[in-house]
Amino acid sequence: MTDSMNFQTKCHACPLRQKNVFRPFEDKELDFVTKFKTGELQVEAGSTIILEDNKTPHIYTLLKGWAFRHTSLADGRRQVLNFALPGDLLGLQLAVLNEMQHTVTALTDTTLCVFQKDKVWSVFKDYPGLAFSMTWMASREEQLIDGHLLSVGHRNAQERLAYLLLHLHDRAEIVGYAQNQSFDAPFTQAHLSDALGITPVHTNRTIRTLQSENYFSWKQNRIRILDREGLEDLAAYERDVKTLRPLI
Amino acid sequence: MTDSMNFQTKCHACPLRQKNVFRPFEDKELDFVTKFKTGELQVEAGSTIILEDNKTPHIYTLLKGWAFRHTSLADGRRQVLNFALPGDLLGLQLAVLNEMQHTVTALTDTTLCVFQKDKVWSVFKDYPGLAFSMTWMASREEQLIDGHLLSVGHRNAQERLAYLLLHLHDRAEIVGYAQNQSFDAPFTQAHLSDALGITPVHTNRTIRTLQSENYFSWKQNRIRILDREGLEDLAAYERDVKTLRPLI
DNA sequence: CGTCTGATTGAGGCTACTCAAACGCGGTGG
DNA sequence: CCACCGCGTTTGAGTAGCCTCAATCAGACG
Numbered sequence: 001m002t003d004s005m006n007f008q009t010k011c012h013a014c015p016l017r018q019k020n021v022f023r024p025f026e027d028k029e030l031d032f033v034t035k036f037k038t039g040e041l042q043v044e045a046g047s048t049i050i051l052e053d054n055k056t057p058h059i060y061t062l063l064k065g066w067a068f069r070h071t072s073l074a075d076g077r078r079q080v081l082n083f084a085l086p087g088d089l090l091g092l093q094l095a096v097l098n099e100m101q102h103t104v105t106a107l108t109d110t111t112l113c114v115f116q117k118d119k120v121w122s123v124f125k126d127y128p129g130l131a132f133s134m135t136w137m138a139s140r141e142e143q144l145i146d147g148h149l150l151s152v153g154h155r156n157a158q159e160r161l162a163y164l165l166l167h168l169h170d171r172a173e174i175v176g177y178a179q180n181q182s183f184d185a186p187f188t189q190a191h192l193s194d195a196l197g198i199t200p201v202h203t204n205r206t207i208r209t210l211q212s213e214n215y216f217s218w219k220q221n222r223i224r225i226l227d228r229e230g231l232e233d234l235a236a237y238e239r240d241v242k243t244l245r246p247l248i
Numbered sequence: 249m250t251d252s253m254n255f256q257t258k259c260h261a262c263p264l265r266q267k268n269v270f271r272p273f274e275d276k277e278l279d280f281v282t283k284f285k286t287g288e289l290q291v292e293a294g295s296t297i298i299l300e301d302n303k304t305p306h307i308y309t310l311l312k313g314w315a316f317r318h319t320s321l322a323d324g325r326r327q328v329l330n331f332a333l334p335g336d337l338l339g340l341q342l343a344v345l346n347e348m349q350h351t352v353t354a355l356t357d358t359t360l361c362v363f364q365k366d367k368v369w370s371v372f373k374d375y376p377g378l379a380f381s382m383t384w385m386a387s388r389e390e391q392l393i394d395g396h397l398l399s400v401g402h403r404n405a406q407e408r409l410a411y412l413l414l415h416l417h418d419r420a421e422i423v424g425y426a427q428n429q430s431f432d433a434p435f436t437q438a439h440l441s442d443a444l445g446i447t448p449v450h451t452n453r454t455i456r457t458l459q460s461e462n463y464f465s466w467k468q469n470r471i472r473i474l475d476r477e478g479l480e481d482l483a484a485y486e487r488d489v490k491t492l493r494p495l496i
Numbered sequence: 497c498g499t500c501t502g503a504t505t506g507a508g509g510c511t512a513c514t515c516a517a518a519c520g521c522g523g524t525g526g
Numbered sequence: 527c528c529a530c531c532g533c534g535t536t537t538g539a540g541t542a543g544c545c546t547c548a549a550t551c552a553g554a555c556g
Contacts, residue, residue, distance in 0.1 A: 071398050074484040079398040096380070096387040097491070102394060124376035124383075131379050132344070132372045138386040139344040145393045146350060150319050150327040153400045153445030157512070188534065197401030202512050204536060236322040243345070405544075436502060450544055452504060 008040045009063060016087050019176050023244045032127055036119055041112040049104040050091050059091035059117045065110030066186045071102045080195035082144055086175045089137045095120040107186040133246030152197045157206040160196045163235035165216055169225055170239055182224035256288045264335050267424050271492045280375055284367055289360040297352040298339050307339035307365045313358030314434045319350045328443035330392055331416060334423045337385045343368040355434040381494030400445045405454045408444045411483035413464055417473055418487055430472035
């Protein structure tokens with residue numbers, strides 16, 4: 001373990017902090033986070049990070065790569081709840097509610113910062129700024145899910161796809177995963193389909209339609225937004241004002 | 249205002265605490281909450297409690313009555329995100345993210361405890377237990393939305409209705425709003441329809457079908473679960489283990 | 497008794513679903 | 527080098543669940 005510690009990303013040099021998307025830390029907060037972080041975990045594409053109902057003692061921050069949160073009905077129908085990108089906190093429900101009702105799976109090879117969930121209490125006790133950050137992230141996530149619920153509940157297939165594409169692009173862009181209106185898509189049409197609540201077949205047809213109308217392209221795992229305005233109109237989407245997010 | 253203060257519910261005598269659903273408070277926490285609470289608000293059925301984009305300086309706890317959270321697309325299609333019952337925190341996103349992306353509207357005449365949102369920081373600074381409670385509530389709400397998203401994304405009309413009925417019943421029961429497998433339904437079919445992501449017409453047909461098959465009844469604004477097991481099977485629903493919730 | 501809101505029912509149509517087959521492509525092994 | 531996977535994508539054909547439009551009904555209220 002000491003060995004792996006040497007290869008560990010130092011919080012003071014956290015690559016996420018270089019990007020100008022996180023609020024500034026106080027020194028003592030950073031010192032604490034460094035102690036709070038008990039290690040780093042590599043999970044390869046397709047593997048489970050946190051399993052529903054499975055109580056691990058850890059929570060994670062996604063440092064590198066993509067993941068997704070999902071639940072299923074008993075008969076196997078799967079809902080993708082949201083995608084996770086660097087900076088996202090995974091397993092907060094486990095720490096706070098002591099229960100996970102969804103699974104988190106890696107889409108790409110990922111790197112995770114590992115924290116002991118039983119130390120979350122000491123965060124609240126001694127580092128109110130960090131505690132606030134955690135709450136910020138929880139609220140933010142809820143806001144995103146609210147958006148998806150609106151989408152799945154009331155948009156048609158084309159609108160849903162347009163919305164999701166813009167959503168993914170914009171989130172990828174914030175963490176430096178998009179350049180030039182395009183980003184690497186580490187998911188399959190089946191993932192999109194389960195996120196949108198549309199069958200794979202119909203998802204495919206919808207994708208083809210929007211592509212043929214030059215709204216976007218998807219070649220070699222790379223998605224490019226070609227007609228942002230058109231997609232925004234389709235989806236009635238408004239880009240969030242970028243707010244500096246906290247990081248833990 | 250001094251006048252209304254006299255009619256205010258005392259936190260020490262908070263009726264919600266009488267019901268054995270909230271975690272115990274420490275005395276000093278209770279003292280603080282008493283100070284934190286700046287007043288009480290009555291909102292009548294149908295009125296807006298918090299308006300999307302509208303930055304009020306307050307957040308609320310629902311003390312009495314029903315409310316619902318909702319957003320809409322530009323063309324008016326409305327998604328009911330969730331229903332709120334006593335003990336639920338309203339406006340946390342406002343306090344934490346400084347932005348509300350949904351509206352909260354009263355379904356019945358409601359009583360709300362009013363808190364200054366700019367004091368939320370002092371909660372985090374000085375009352376970690378309460379801060380944790382707020383985060384607990386945020387996480388819990390997210391968990392509920394996740395459940396709805398699964399429902400709207402992957403259940404058919406009958407399954408969605410079954411799920412929502414059980415969900416509402418169980419939540420109502422926890423706060424003492426249900427007796428004998430039945431509860432007062434302060435909403436219309438249109439509300440359900442917007443929550444389920446199904447048109448009012450089809451919602452009506454689905455309701456009639458499930459009623460005619462004796463799954464439940466809905467007479468004089470009162471919903472009664474007649475065949476709980478049947479509904480659970482339909483919806484693949486599992487009742488949550490009751491956990492003591494925090495209260496703020 | 498007229499009006500309003502919400503619930504209900506009918507008829508017809510379209511979106512999205514199901515079933516099924518074929519295609520493209522990277523990987524593997526003979 | 528090529529045949530043979532296996533996974534993900536694509537396309538076709540027929541169907542059904544849910545939608546739209548529209549009218550009627552029931553109850554509350556002034």
